[in-house]
Amino acid sequence: MAEFSVLVIDDEQEFVSTLVRRLCKRGWASEGVLTGGEAIRKIAAGNFAVALLDMRLPDMDGSEVLREIMKISPQTRVVILTGHASASEGEEGIRNGAFDYLIKPVEFETLLEKLQAARKRSP
Amino acid sequence: MTSLFDRIASLFSSKPKLKPAELQAAFRSHYKEFRSLLTANNNALELMAEMEQALSVGKSFGMAFIRGNCTALSVNIYKMIQHLNRLADGRYAGLDQPFRAITRQLEQIIASRPATTEGAAILSMAEVDAGMVDQVGEKMANLGEVRNRVGLRTPDGFVMTAVAVRHFTQVNDLQVEINRRLKGLDLDNLEELYTVSAGIQGLISNAPLPEDLEEAILAHYQQLATDAESELLVALRSSAIGEDSSNVSFAGQYRTQLNVSREFVGQAYKEIVAGKYKSQAIVYRQQRGFRHQDVHMCVGCLRMVDAAISGVLYSRAPDDPRSSFVMIQAAPGLAGNVVDGSAATEQLRVSRTVPYDILDRQFGAGREGGGGASLLRLSAAQAAELAEVGVRLEEHFGAPQDIEWSIDQAGLLYILQSRPLGRPVPGEPPVLIAHSPAADELSDLPAPLFAGGVCVSRGVGCGPVFMVRSSLDLLRFPKGAVLVVETPYPDWASLLDRAAAVISETGQVAAHLATVAREFGVPAIFGMKQALTALENHHLVTVDATAGKVYGGRVEPLLALAPPKPNLMAGSPVYKILREAMEYITPLNLTDPTSPFFRSDSCQTLHDLTRFCHEKAVVEMFNFGERYGFDDKAAKQLVVDAPSQWWVIDLDDGFRQDFDPESRYVDLGHIVSVPMLAIWQGMTAFPWAGPPPVSLRGFGSIIFQSTRNTNLDPAVRSSLVAKNYFLISKNFCNLSVRLGYHFALVEANLGEFLTENYVSFQFKGGAADENRRLLRIRLISDILNEFGFRVEQKADAMTARIEKNTSLFLQERLKILGYLIIHTRQIDMVMGDEGMVAQYQQKIMADLHTLLQTGEGGMT
Numbered sequence: 015m016a017e018f019s020v021l022v023i024d025d026e027q028e029f030v031s032t033l034v035r036r037l038c039k040r041g042w043a044s045e046g047v048l049t050g051g052e053a054i055r056k057i058a059a060g061n062f063a064v065a066l067l068d069m070r071l072p073d074m075d076g077s078e079v080l081r082e083i084m085k086i087s088p089q090t091r092v093v094i095l096t097g098h099a100s101a102s103e104g105e106e107g108i109r110n111g112a113f114d115y116l117i118k119p120v121e122f123e124t125l126l127e128k129l130q131a132a133r134k135r136s137p
Numbered sequence: 138m139t140s141l142f143d144r145i146a147s148l149f150s151s152k153p154k155l156k157p158a159e160l161q162a163a164f165r166s167h168y169k170e171f172r173s174l175l176t177a178n179n180n181a182l183e184l185m186a187e188m189e190q191a192l193s194v195g196k197s198f199g200m201a202f203i204r205g206n207c208t209a210l211s212v213n214i215y216k217m218i219q220h221l222n223r224l225a226d227g228r229y230a231g232l233d234q235p236f237r238a239i240t241r242q243l244e245q246i247i248a249s250r251p252a253t254t255e256g257a258a259i260l261s262m263a264e265v266d267a268g269m270v271d272q273v274g275e276k277m278a279n280l281g282e283v284r285n286r287v288g289l290r291t292p293d294g295f296v297m298t299a300v301a302v303r304h305f306t307q308v309n310d311l312q313v314e315i316n317r318r319l320k321g322l323d324l325d326n327l328e329e330l331y332t333v334s335a336g337i338q339g340l341i342s343n344a345p346l347p348e349d350l351e352e353a354i355l356a357h358y359q360q361l362a363t364d365a366e367s368e369l370l371v372a373l374r375s376s377a378i379g380e381d382s383s384n385v386s387f388a389g390q391y392r393t394q395l396n397v398s399r400e401f402v403g404q405a406y407k408e409i410v411a412g413k414y415k416s417q418a419i420v421y422r423q424q425r426g427f428r429h430q431d432v433h434m435c436v437g438c439l440r441m442v443d444a445a446i447s448g449v450l451y452s453r454a455p456d457d458p459r460s461s462f463v464m465i466q467a468a469p470g471l472a473g474n475v476v477d478g479s480a481a482t483e484q485l486r487v488s489r490t491v492p493y494d495i496l497d498r499q500f501g502a503g504r505e506g507g508g509g510a511s512l513l514r515l516s517a518a519q520a521a522e523l524a525e526v527g528v529r530l531e532e533h534f535g536a537p538q539d540i541e542w543s544i545d546q547a548g549l550l551y552i553l554q555s556r557p558l559g560r561p562v563p564g565e566p567p568v569l570i571a572h573s574p575a576a577d578e579l580s581d582l583p584a585p586l587f588a589g590g591v592c593v594s595r596g597v598g599c600g601p602v603f604m605v606r607s608s609l610d611l612l613r614f615p616k617g618a619v620l621v622v623e624t625p626y627p628d629w630a631s632l633l634d635r636a637a638a639v640i641s642e643t644g645q646v647a648a649h650l651a652t653v654a655r656e657f658g659v660p661a662i663f664g665m666k667q668a669l670t671a672l673e674n675h676h677l678v679t680v681d682a683t684a685g686k687v688y689g690g691r692v693e694p695l696l697a698l699a700p701p702k703p704n705l706m707a708g709s710p711v712y713k714i715l716r717e718a719m720e721y722i723t724p725l726n727l728t729d730p731t732s733p734f735f736r737s738d739s740c741q742t743l744h745d746l747t748r749f750c751h752e753k754a755v756v757e758m759f760n761f762g763e764r765y766g767f768d769d770k771a772a773k774q775l776v777v778d779a780p781s782q783w784w785v786i787d788l789d790d791g792f793r794q795d796f797d798p799e800s801r802y803v804d805l806g807h808i809v810s811v812p813m814l815a816i817w818q819g820m821t822a823f824p825w826a827g828p829p830p831v832s833l834r835g836f837g838s839i840i841f842q843s844t845r846n847t848n849l850d851p852a853v854r855s856s857l858v859a860k861n862y863f864l865i866s867k868n869f870c871n872l873s874v875r876l877g878y879h880f881a882l883v884e885a886n887l888g889e890f891l892t893e894n895y896v897s898f899q900f901k902g903g904a905a906d907e908n909r910r911l912l913r914i915r916l917i918s919d920i921l922n923e924f925g926f927r928v929e930q931k932a933d934a935m936t937a938r939i940e941k942n943t944s945l946f947l948q949e950r951l952k953i954l955g956y957l958i959i960h961t962r963q964i965d966m967v968m969g970d971e972g973m974v975a976q977y978q979q980k981i982m983a984d985l986h987t988l989l990q991t992g993e994g995g996m997t
Contacts, residue, residue: 026339026343028342028343029339029342029343032401032404035400035401036401039398039400039401096335097332097335097336097339098332098335099327099328099329099330099331099332099335099608099612100328100332100612101328101609101612101613104608104609104612105609108609114607115607115608115609116608117331117335117608117611117612118335118338118339119335119338119339119342119408119411121392121394122394123395
């Protein structure tokens with residue numbers, strides 16, 4: 015497992031596969047999962063520096079996944095990346111330990127900057 | 138209106154007689170139609186006013202507003218036509234035809250779409266020029282022009298045209314779903330806006346590209362990669378059609394993707410197409426009056442320039458089209474660093490004439506601090522080359538230009554974009570640097586909290602501070618707050634329609650956010666270093682961007698100086714549609730009811746129809762008595778102390794309820810008609826002085842000798858008079874008077890709606906020769922003019938009108954008319970004598986002023 019890897023958690027397959035390929039191309043070892051359950055298994059097994067987390071997942075609520083991740087892998091920086099803009103949900107996410115809150119779509123270059131920033135702060 | 142007079146004059150002759158109850162029923166039904174017509178008239182005029190205001194005031198409106206108002210307007214005018222025809226037993230059926238013609242025109246205008254685009258799905262930049270805006274969008278058309286007509290270097294590339302995006306959209310059947318999601322979107326709800334925007338963009342980005350389009354894109358990509366490059370990288374740039382017709386730059390609203398490799402070209406294309414629905418683009422289009430379906434997202438695919446230094450070049454100072462220098466913003470690397478406000482930049486002012494001397498240069502700190510900028514200075518030769526390019530492009534395009542450029546590692550200059558420089562606010566002095574002559578003159582200003590930075594958008598704004606550091610803050614931004622940021626990212630642009638002012642710690646005038654702030658008229662200071670630390674959220678501040686100062690609290694004298702917000706809609710497609718529609722709505726061609734062209738088939742606009750229906754409705758009400766004669770029992774003789782020679786007919790509710798309908802007489806005390814009582818007050822306020830002493834030249838003195846009579850009894854000689862009737866209801870009065878040789882008619886409606894209130898007065902005739910009759914009419918006209926009447930005169934007949942005023946105001950006018958009816962009898966006989974005229978005029982005016990001052994001081 016690469017040191018600076020990203021886990022993309024989103025239920026849109028097309029989005030996940032494109033983003034993972036793009037990230038890999040720019041030197042970020044990345045993987046993608048489509049459900050919260052898978053995400054938690056991956057996080058528990060691997061060493062992800064950053065998780066890009068969608069708040070709408072088929073099996074679990076995003077905030078639930080966030081709390082789980084913070085529990086099992088507190089060193090992972092979780093960046094919420096959601097298409098469902100909600101200030102209260104965002105606030106709750108930040109309160110529960112999310113590193114940043116982004117609204118889709120994010121320019122790829124901007125996303126890279128955010129990942130960079132998350133990685134820098136990674137313990 | 139001779140024919141009307143004749144009709145009115147014959148009002149009481151040989152009509153089929155109606156019983157009092159029948160007469161009242163007929164009046165009630167007519168009156169109801171009349172009032173409904175006036176209500177529709179009222180609505181129509183209000184709708185027109187609202188539409189005119191939308192054109193002039195610059196509030197934002199969309200097609201829904203135009204469609205809604207046009208429909209409501211048509212409905213009201215249709216109602217007016219219906220009511221008028223019921224009033225007149227269908228005699229105005231001819232209105233149907235012009236009404237249909239006008240509404241058909243309006244429908245066509247509202248449904249109009251820009252010309253459909255045709256041709257190739259992909260065009261090489263080598264074949265693009267400014268004439269191809271409708272195929273490749275403004276940005277790429279201009280870039281093609283720069284390359285192929287001006288002959289400057291631009292990156293090689295190609296454009297996915299409007300045909301391509303239509304193909305993509307249609308194959309995936311996207312538009313219906315997009316429209317469904319946008320319908321009813323509340324722009325004030327930021328969460329909803331961002332969610333809908335993200336959803337639509339996801340929808341587009343995840344839709345598959347049609348195979349043929351994808352193949353064509355890759356084939357063109359392959360052609361670019363002729364050299365033995367390991368991997369060609371391209372930049373994909375949005376180039377929207379329909380975004381730029383009114384100096385609207387949509388600065389930074391759409392997306393650009395840099396360093397895209399073959400694998401991601403298709404995806405990047407879809408994402409840029411999706412960028413049409415970025416939240417700020419949705420807001421921006423709505424604010425500026427663009428229809429979503431009129432904007433077609435073309436995409437330019439250009440070879441990446443391996444940039445050593447890049448920037449923005451203004452062929453004139455952004456807010457001064459007369460400046461004698463070009464302005465250059467430069468930063469190491471890609472141009473995006475300058476326009477997204479993040480990089481430390483060098484700013485140069487360079488003379489516009491050979492040898493293009495550098496006038497000055499200064500450094501602006503970027504987000505990462507200002508240190509690196511000094512390492513990379515634009516050489517004098519590069520500055521001169523840029524200045525020359527700026528002047529050339531301005532000459533070619535005929536307007537100051539805003540140009541993006543890069544110089545590659547080999548020192549070659551590439552033009553990436555050239556567009557008209559955002560229009561400066563009219564009448565603004567040419568100052569960019571913080572200085573505010575108007576504010577300087579204000580004394581008693583409090584000490585500012587701090588000062589500095591660069592004014593990137595003039596003006597003064599006041600509101601609570603709200604700092605935005607993240608997307609989360611974005612969602613919580615309150616309307617009317619002062620936006621405080623570290624870096625002026627283009628993403629913050631979606632807040633500009635709700636921000637009172639903008640303060641940024643970094644950035645400069647070329648940042649996209651600055652451009653959008655100028656377009657929205659939001660005052661903005663950039664490069665104000667201590668802003669985030671010195672300010673606190675929710676603290677009220679006044680930002681004087683022009684002077685570069687921030688004050689605590691609300692500073693009224695400064696806010697009073699703030700220029701009005703620009704009309705964001707002016708020139709936009711929706712604005713144009715409304716303006717076009719208005720040509721069939723507001724112009725008034727039927728101004729003169731006495732003209733032979735005052736006919737239904739002359740109606741060319743909805744306003745004409747409104748005016749025509751209103752005028753004819755009033756006439757039809759006048760004709761009420763003519764069309765429905767009444768039997769003598771309906772008319773009650775008015776009793777004031779003793780029976781007078783005035784008769785009153787109650788049409789509805791003009792008598793007190795305890796009035797005995799069998800009585801032949803009506804006491805003044807039983808009359809509750811507001812307009813009649815006002816007229817009566819005027820008639821009786823002053824005793825009539827009798828006919829004037831007639832000079833020897835006066836004709837018919839004998840007749841007038843016999844009319845010397847100081848009471849109000851007009852029935853002097855039965856051969857000369859008809860009975861004088863008041864037709865009344867509580868709010869309505871129609872009085873026809875034949876006094877001596879002249880005929881007068883007063884009609885008034887004093888209801889609840891201002892727009893249905895009117896007083897009209899007609900006056901005709903006299904015994905003296907024409908010249909003296911005209912002189913009398915002129916005297917009366919002058920007096921009525923003085924009291925606000927609109928007077929029209931034709932031969933010796935005069936019509937005076939006053940409308941849409943309060944009941945109290947109109948009652949005063951009715952008193953004046955009552956007075957004039959009595960006191961101008963027979964003064965035509967003396968109108969040849971200037972001295973007498975002056976004397977009469979003086980006396981009349983004095984009386985009238987007394988009458989109005991004393992108010993209730995009538996003699997009744």
